[in-house]
Amino acid sequence: MIIINTDIENLIETLKKIKMRGWIDMTRAGYGENGLFLESLLNIKHNDLPIPDYNDIELKVQSKYSEYPITLFSLDLNGPGPMELQRLVARYGAYDSMYPNSKILYIRLNHKEYTKWGKSLKMKLHYNKYEKKLYIHVSHKNGKTIEIKSFWHINSILSTMQRKLSNLCVVECQTKTNNFSKYIYYSNFKLYKLLSHDNFIKALLNGKIFVHIKYGIYKSGPKAGLPYNHGISFQVYFKDLNNIFEEVFLQKK
Numbered sequence: 605m606i607i608i609n610t611d612i613e614n615l616i617e618t619l620k621k622i623k624m625r626g627w628i629d630m631t632r633a634g635y636g637e638n639g640l641f642l643e644s645l646l647n648i649k650h651n652d653l654p655i656p657d658y659n660d661i662e663l664k665v666q667s668k669y670s671e672y673p674i675t676l677f678s679l680d681l682n683g684p685g686p687m688e689l690q691r692l693v694a695r696y697g698a699y700d701s702m703y704p705n706s707k708i709l710y711i712r713l714n715h716k717e718y719t720k721w722g723k724s725l726k727m728k729l730h731y732n733k734y735e736k737k738l739y740i741h742v743s744h745k746n747g748k749t750i751e752i753k754s755f756w757h758i759n760s761i762l763s764t765m766q767r768k769l770s771n772l773c774v775v776e777c778q779t780k781t782n783n784f785s786k787y788i789y790y791s792n793f794k795l796y797k798l799l800s801h802d803n804f805i806k807a808l809l810n811g812k813i814f815v816h817i818k819y820g821i822y823k824s825g826p827k828a829g830l831p832y833n834h835g836i837s838f839q840v841y842f843k844d845l846n847n848i849f850e851e852v853f854l855q856k857k
Contacts, residue, residue, distance in 0.1 A: 611659040612795060612852065615773060618646060619793050626750070627787040638788060639665040661771040661795075666842060668778050668791065670694050676813070677768045680836060681740075682757050688837065692754055693819050698722055698744060703829040709819040712839075713740065715747055716811030720745070727730040731809060738808070761838070762801050772796040772849060774842070796849035807847040813840050828845070 622628075622645055630641050642665055643650050648658055664674050681688040689709075693820040697707030698721075711721055725743075730741040730752055737755040744750060767828040776792040798804075807813045818834035840848065 611661055611791060612771065612773075615646075615658055615661055616793075616795070619773075619775065619790065620791050622646075623792075627789045629785055630788050631785040638667065639663065641788060642775060642777075646688075656771065658773070661773050662769050663773050663775065665775045665777055665790075668776050670842075673814075673841050674774070674840050674845070675816075675837045677764050678835040679755050679756060679761060679764050679836050682737075682760055683758060684753055685756055688754050689817070689819060689833065692740070692817075693703060693831075696721065696725060696727075697804060697819070702823065703821055706821045706829055706831065708763070709817055712814055712816050714811040714814035718743065724751075729808070729815060731805070758805070762804065763771075765838075766798065766801075770798050771852075772798070775846070795852040796845060797852050799848055799850055804848050807840070807844070810847075812844040812847045812855050813838060815839070 622642075628645075630649050641651055642663065642818075643657065646658065646663075650657075654703075666672075666674060685691055693707050693709045697709040700706050700708050711719055711727060713719055713727055713729050715729040715731060718728045720726050726743050726745055728741050728743075730739040731737075732739060736758045738758055738761065739752045740754040741752050742750045774794055775790055778789045778791055780787050804813070816837045816839050818837070820832050820834060822828050822830050822832050
């Protein structure tokens with residue numbers, strides 16, 4: 605695929621210059637997270653909004669050889685209640701070992717198979733194509749359904765994906781420590797264009813795209829024991845990106 609896009613061309617030229625710098629000292633950067641540091645080098649402000657990082661291009665930084673998934677976007681449940689995640693945690697969350705009066709819910713869900721939770725429960729995603737909703741299906745370990753209530757509107761998922769990730773740039777990095785200083789090398793990058801909504805739904809149904817719920821509590825400080833909602837993320841492994849994206853190649857001048 606050949607795409608001429610000024611924003612993409614400018615980003616590529618800047619990333620090439622950053623790559624040519626080799627190992628960059630990030631010890632005094634004020635923060636060590638690899639993605640945030642790249643944003644500082646690109647002179648862009650970090651945002652947690654459902655919009656791209658660099659004009660119309662979303663940036664994702666992936667450590668070389670990392671087996672961690674890429675977070676595509678975060679999206680709260682649409683219903684049926686206004687505080688649906690909190691309801692789920694209150695009913696199905698596990699009591700924290702350090703703060704036994706507080707509940708947590710850390711679980712990854714996909715559409716293809718159940719994920720065990722606690723001693724007696726399991727959960728999975730369930731897509732109702734007639735209602736156009738993606739549900740969380742909660743069952744007993746014996747398979748008996750407890751509820752299928754919490755949901756996202758599929759149009760909400762697709763519109764967030766389209767707005768946030770029409771263009772994606774995945775930057776590969778490596779880090780090392782030398783004499784108590786931390787260095788980073790942004791060694792490679794690839795650009796992608798989002799495929800159709802049908803491709804996204806197919807990848808979701810095949811379990812390639814999954815949901816990570818992260819609802820915990822503060823472990824220290826003045827808020828210790830209080831809820832800490834890290835949000836709900838839609839994720840994919842790097843090896844499965846080609847299910848929802850195609851790689852972009854710039855036209856040579």
